[in-house]
Amino acid sequence: MTTREILNDAGHRxxxxxxxPWKFYQEWNRAIFLHWEVDYDELKKLVPANLEIDLIEGKPWVSLVAFTMxxxxxxxxxxxxxxxxxxEVNVRTYVKFANKTGVYFLSIEGGKKLSCQVAKSISQLPYRYSKITRSQNQYKTHNAEFDDRLDIxxxxxxxxxxKSVLDEWLTERYALFQDFGKAINAFDIQHIQWPMNNIRVENLDVNYPRFKALFSGYPDKIHYSEGVQVIAWGKQKVLTQ
Incomplete structure (x- = not known):
C-alpha cells in the first residue's frame, strides 16, 4: 500500500x-504475539504512576511481540x-493517558547494536541489544545484561x-506512551487493521527473570501476523512533574 492509502484507511481508528505531518514510515513484519492475563498489583509495580493501566473485563494483560522491523x-x-x-522483541502492556488508549513498553530488544543506538537516540524508547536469530519456523533471543531468553x-x-473483542483490544492500538525523565513521551501511529493467523507452537521457552511474576505459565492467547505498514508521528512530550 502507498502511504496515502494507509492514511485513508482510517475507519477503524x-x-x-x-x-x-507524519514523520516516519516503518513495517512490522512476520509478528508473533504471545499474550498473558496478569495480576494487576504485580503489573502496577512496573508501570509509571501517571499512566492508567487499561483493563478488559476487569483484567490487565501483558504481551510479548517478536517481529522483524x-x-x-x-x-x-x-x-x-x-x-x-x-x-525486535518488545514486552508491552496496555494503558490510558490523555484520553487515549495505547501501549507501554516494559522492554524493547533489537537484534542490531547500531539500529538500537539510532532508534533509542531518535525516539528515546528504551532499546537495548539482544542476540536474535530467526528462521522460517523459529525465533530465538538472548539478552546478556538481564539474561532474558525467548525460544519459540x-x-x-x-x-x-x-476476530474476537479481545483479539482487537490486544492488537489495535494507535498510540504509545513511554516515560522519559520527568515526562511522558506520546506517539501517534496509523496502520491498517492487523491481518491475523492462528499459530501452532511446537516448543516455547520464555524466561524473563524481571517479569517472572507476569509470564507465569503458557500464554493465554497467541496470534501470528504477516505484518502491517506503519505511519508514525513525532513524539509529543508531556511534563508530569
Missing part, C-alpha cells in the same frame, strides 16, 4: 488522525537496510477471519 525511515529519506531492518518454534496456520 478510535480517534481522528493527527493534523501534523523493516524499511524504517524518515518521511523524506530512503530506508538504509543495515540500520532500518532488524529483528512454530507453524503458521489458517487466517483468523473473525
Amino acid at each position: 478510535p480517534w481522528p488522525m493527527p493534523k501534523a 523493516e524499511k524504517i525511515r524518515p518521511r523524506y529519506l530512503p530506508a538504509f537496510k543495515p540500520i532500518s531492518d532488524f529483528d 518454534q512454530f507453524h503458521i496456520e489458517e487466517s483468523i477471519e473473525k
